[in-house]
Amino acid sequence: xxxxxxxxxxxxxxxxxxxxxxxxxxxxxxxxxxxxxxxxxxxxxxxxxxxxxxxxxxxxxxxxxxxxxxxxxxxxxxxxxxxxxxxxxxxxxxxxxxxxxxxxxxxxxxxxxxxxxxxxxxxxxxxxxxxxxxxxxxxxxxxxxxxxxxxxxxxxxxxxxxxxxxxxxxxxxxxxxxxxxxxxxxxxxxxxxxxxxxxxxxxxxxxxxxxxxxxxxxxxxxxxxxxxxxxxxxxxxxxxxxxxxxxxxxxxxxxxxxxxxxxxxxxxxxxxxxxxxxxxxxxxxxxxxxxxxxxxxxxxxxxxxxxxxxxxxxxxxxxxxxxxxxxxxxxxxxxxxxxxxxxxxxxxxxxxxxxxxxxxxxxxxxxxxxxxxxxxxxxxxxxxxxxxxxxxxxxxxxxxxxxxxxxxxxxxxxxxxxxxxxxxxxxxxxxxxxx
Amino acid sequence: xxxxxxxxxxxxxxxxxxxxxxxxxxxxxxxxxxxxxxxxxxxxxxxxxxxxxxxxxxxxxxxxxxxxxxxxxxxxxxxxxxxxxxxxxxxxxxxxxxxxxxxxxxxxxxxxxxxxxxxxxxxxxxxxxxxxxxxxxxxxxxxxxxxxxxxxxxxxxxxxxxxxxxxxxxxxxxxxxxxxxxxxxxxxxxxxxxxxxxxxxxxxxxxxxxxxxxxxxxxxxxxxxxxxxxxxxxxxxxxxxxxxxxxxxxxxxxxxxxxxxxxxxxxxxxxxxxxxxxxxxxxxxxxxxxxxxx
Numbered sequence: 001x002x003x004x005x006x007x008x009x010x011x012x013x014x015x016x017x018x019x020x021x022x023x024x025x026x027x028x029x030x031x032x033x034x035x036x037x038x039x040x041x042x043x044x045x046x047x048x049x050x051x052x053x054x055x056x057x058x059x060x061x062x063x064x065x066x067x068x069x070x071x072x073x074x075x076x077x078x079x080x081x082x083x084x085x086x087x088x089x090x091x092x093x094x095x096x097x098x099x100x101x102x103x104x105x106x107x108x109x110x111x112x113x114x115x116x117x118x119x120x121x122x123x124x125x126x127x128x129x130x131x132x133x134x135x136x137x138x139x140x141x142x143x144x145x146x147x148x149x150x151x152x153x154x155x156x157x158x159x160x161x162x163x164x165x166x167x168x169x170x171x172x173x174x175x176x177x178x179x180x181x182x183x184x185x186x187x188x189x190x191x192x193x194x195x196x197x198x199x200x201x202x203x204x205x206x207x208x209x210x211x212x213x214x215x216x217x218x219x220x221x222x223x224x225x226x227x228x229x230x231x232x233x234x235x236x237x238x239x240x241x242x243x244x245x246x247x248x249x250x251x252x253x254x255x256x257x258x259x260x261x262x263x264x265x266x267x268x269x270x271x272x273x274x275x276x277x278x279x280x281x282x283x284x285x286x287x288x289x290x291x292x293x294x295x296x297x298x299x300x301x302x303x304x305x306x307x308x309x310x311x312x313x314x315x316x317x318x319x320x321x322x323x324x325x326x327x328x329x330x331x332x333x334x335x336x337x338x339x340x341x342x343x344x345x346x347x348x349x350x351x352x353x354x355x356x357x358x359x360x361x362x363x364x365x366x367x368x369x370x371x372x373x374x375x376x377x378x379x380x381x382x383x384x385x386x387x388x389x390x391x392x393x394x395x396x397x398x399x400x401x402x403x404x405x406x407x408x409x410x411x412x413x414x415x416x417x418x419x420x421x422x423x424x425x426x427x428x429x430x431x432x433x434x435x
Numbered sequence: 436x437x438x439x440x441x442x443x444x445x446x447x448x449x450x451x452x453x454x455x456x457x458x459x460x461x462x463x464x465x466x467x468x469x470x471x472x473x474x475x476x477x478x479x480x481x482x483x484x485x486x487x488x489x490x491x492x493x494x495x496x497x498x499x500x501x502x503x504x505x506x507x508x509x510x511x512x513x514x515x516x517x518x519x520x521x522x523x524x525x526x527x528x529x530x531x532x533x534x535x536x537x538x539x540x541x542x543x544x545x546x547x548x549x550x551x552x553x554x555x556x557x558x559x560x561x562x563x564x565x566x567x568x569x570x571x572x573x574x575x576x577x578x579x580x581x582x583x584x585x586x587x588x589x590x591x592x593x594x595x596x597x598x599x600x601x602x603x604x605x606x607x608x609x610x611x612x613x614x615x616x617x618x619x620x621x622x623x624x625x626x627x628x629x630x631x632x633x634x635x636x637x638x639x640x641x642x643x644x645x646x647x648x649x650x651x652x653x654x655x656x657x658x659x660x661x662x663x664x665x666x667x668x669x670x671x672x673x674x675x676x677x678x679x680x681x682x683x684x685x686x687x688x689x690x691x692x693x694x695x696x697x698x699x700x701x702x703x704x705x706x707x708x709x710x711x712x713x714x715x716x717x718x719x720x721x722x723x724x725x726x727x728x729x
Contacts, residue, residue: 028538035535038528039592047589056587240485247478250471286705290666290676291697294683298500300493303486308479374576381578382669385486388578392670395582408579415574 059401063189067097067109067181069119071138076107076119080189081400085227088195096183109181115169117181124179126165126172136163136174143174188402190228197222229403234390238414240304241386244376245418248311249369253361256316260323261349267327277320284317293379302384310379311372319365326360327353359430366422366429373418377411387411508694518695522678526699528592529674532667533660536596540603541653547604548611549637555615555623557633572605581667595672599660607656614648615641647718654711654718661707665700675700 036042066082069075078093080086093099098108107119114129126134132148134156142160157164163174171182193200199207199219211219224232261267263277292310300306335352343351380388387407394403483490508515550556551565577598584594622640631639642649668676675696682692 028542031538032535035531035596038531039535039596041593044588044593047591049587049589053587056583236485240482243478243482247475247482250475282705282708286701286708287697288662288665288700288704290662290669290679291700294679295500296497299488299497300490301487303488304482305479305486305490308482374574377576378578378666381582382666388576391579392582395586404583408575411576411579412571412574415576416570419570419574 056401058184060405061402062184062186063402064182064184065094065189067107067117067119067183069107069124069179071175071177071179074119074121080195080228083228085194086190092195109183111167111169111181111183113169115167117170117172119179124172124174128165128167134163134165136179138174138176138179140176143176145174188229188406190226192226193222194226194228197226229406234387234407234410237380237387237390238410240307241376241380241388242373242414242418244304244307244311244379244386245369245372247308248315248376249365249372251308251312252315252319252368253365255312256319256323257361259316259320260327263320263324264327266330266332278324281317281320281324284313285321286317287314289314289375289379290382293383297383302389304380304385306383307376307379307385310383311375315368315372318368322364323357323361326357330356362429363426366426370415370419370422373415377415387414504690504694504697507690511691514691515695515698518692519699522675522692522696522699525668525673525675525678526703529664529668529676530661530703532592532595532599532664532672532674533657536599536603536664537653537657537660539596540600541607541649541656543600543604544607544611545642545649547608548615549641551608552612552615554620555618555637555641569605569608572601573609574605575602577602577663577667578670581672582670585671590671590673590677592673595664595667595674598667598672599663602663603656603660607652610652611645611649614645614652618644651715651718654715658704658708658711661704 063081065078065080068077068079068082070077076099078088078097088094091099096110096112098106098110100107106121109117109119111117114127116127118125118127123135123137125136128134131153134145134147136143136145138144143158143163145158145163147156147158152158155166161176163172165172170184173180190200199210199222202210207219259277259280263274263281265274268274268277289310292313293306296306296309296313300309330353334356335348338348338352376386377388377391380386381392382388387410391404391407391411394400394407479490547565547569550558551562551569553559553562556562577595579598580601581594581598584597588594618641622644623636626636626640664672664674665676665679668674668678669680671677679693679696679700682689682696
């Protein structure tokens with residue numbers, strides 16, 4: 001009889017378990033299917049911009065130099081990434097460009113692998129090995145392109161007013177008003193010095209010897225004020241971001257500690273006060289950092305202070321809650337012991353309570369410091385401050401993906417460094433201080 | 436008698452070294468405290484100087500914006516229910532981003548955590564490299580991945596979902612592996628002795644032990660991810676954050692609608708926080724009761 005009841009009970013349990021082990025994955029799958037439809041993931045294929053992806057990937061490890069001919073006066077300009085700050089001074093050029101000797105000579109651009117583009121007085125020609133010579137004579141009537149006989153390959157697009165040739169050596173675009181050649185090269189251009197700096201073309205050895213001769217300051221300042229990469233600004237942005245995290249976290253901890261006492265059952269005898277303090281914490285946490293950031297940026301404008309205060313407000317709520325919970329878990333015996341020596345209330349807190357909760361609080365605060373470095377990056381992207389702002393700017397302008405990758409690397413390094421520092425401090429202060 | 440007189444100087448010596456040590460420690464603490472205070476004040480002054488508007492100039496304006504928002508919402512309070520309804524789909528999208536990314540992140544994190552726990556990992560040499568992968572996933576702020584993906588995939592919920600899911604893998608992978616380290620290996624050994632393969636050992640031997648803690652951490656992550664998904668919306672990844680930015684655009688602010696969004700977001704966060712806090716309490720409490728029964 002008992003066996004039979006046991007049997008039915010166990011069978012029922014097994015049935016439930018079996019149902020659960022099928023229903024749970026089923027539910028997850030159903031939800032994912034719903035998300036798949038709701039987010040239109042099937043339509044994602046059409047929205048993906050492969051061209052964007054290709055530029056992004058190529059740009060992160062290479063750069064291009066533009067050689068541009070103004071077809072109206074046949075003048076030639078050479079600029080790295082086509083930017084003013086990367087422009088070669090008139091009369092100077094990279095080794096692969098031969099500038100004309102006289103007033104109306106040819107500019108010869110060697111793209112490598114036998115590809116040669118020539119900017120003549122009238123015509124622009126492109127010699128492609130294995131294909132032939134493309135001659136264009138841009139003028140008022142169009143680009144007037146002459147291709148070698150045969151069908152037009154798909155890497156050439158030609159019309160009356162525009163010719164575009166894309167090969168693995170480079171790219172040539174001719175319109176009525178200008179002809180432009182892109183040549184790609186590996187690396188991050190002008191990372192250390194811009195072209196206007198005298199140290200641009202120097203090797204490490206010469207730089208080192210010049211630094212020894214007393215030019216270290218000038219070299220550093222040329223590097224620091226590099227207008228292409230703005231190392232000085234980037235360093236400041238990193239400092240601002242870390243500053244936001246630091247001020248926000250520790251400011252919140254300092255404010256939350258006394259408030260935590262108010263919200264702890266065993267320290268605040270007044271129920272109403274405790275209730276009020278807890279609701280304040282809930283409110284501060286519930287109004288998310290995003291909303292605090294928006295509200296504060298209206299009052300203080302964009303910058304690191306706004307970010308610090310936004311982190312401070314949100315974390316005061318989190319810390320207040322955590323601190324009050326930690327305070328409720330303190331051991332009463334230590335406090336009794338301190339009281340028995342005739343300690344006054346303040347001394348009781350100082351010697352009976354604080355030593356007990358310090359390790360818990362410190363470890364939480366330091367953990368937040370690391371996580372807030374990430375929040376500060378995000379807040380910076382919203383309010384405009386720190387490395388987050390630089391990153392969004394670089395992405396919005398959509399031309400310098402090497403800068404974007406540079407910033408991403410810096411952000412990852414910064415967060416990891418903060419993680420290491422906070423971990424080190426945690427070990428030092430907690431195990432060292434407690435032992 | 437002689438013993439006592441001999442002991443007194445020794446006691447005095449101990450006392451003096453003790454006091455000297457205390458003094459040294461107090462001095463060190465004082466120096467640290469002063470350094471900390473200087474850093475804090477200096478940092479505040481620097482931040483203030485580099486901000487567009489100063490702290491003291493802005494302080495009396497701090498209530499202007501909330502007052503504007505509340506005032507406008509109050510004036511058109513009769514429209515508020517309509518707005519709440521209007522932005523409900525965006526809120527659901529934000530919640531879906533958070534839920535889907537938590538789900539995907541937790542599942543991937545689970546696998547990762549088993550791969551990086553010494554003693555459970557099937558491939559010993561992969562533990563170190565995979566841990567570094569988790570570190571990097573954790574270190575990259577969601578916004579970085581989201582912004583890059585928005586450029587590639589266009590705006591919408593998918594970039595946010597992928598970005599948050601990747602971060603979740605890093606965060607939960609680490610937490611789960613810490614849980615795994617405390618799991619008893621006896622069931623695993625038992626299963627191994629009857630010829631279970633790795634998947635079976637993990638699925639039947641480890642997961643049932645740690646599932647409550649996993650769930651508890653995943654719920655906490657869900658709370659965090661709701662906030663993250665709202666923020667990512669603000670930079671163009673869809674959901675309620677995107678609507679918030681549109682209603683808040685400088686110049687043509689529709690503050691009554693912004694107020695409705697604030698309200699929705701606040702209520703959602705508070706409600707989810709409360710529910711998940713109760714659920715987490717029950718999960719860990721239930722686990723404790725289970726242990727006591729054993």
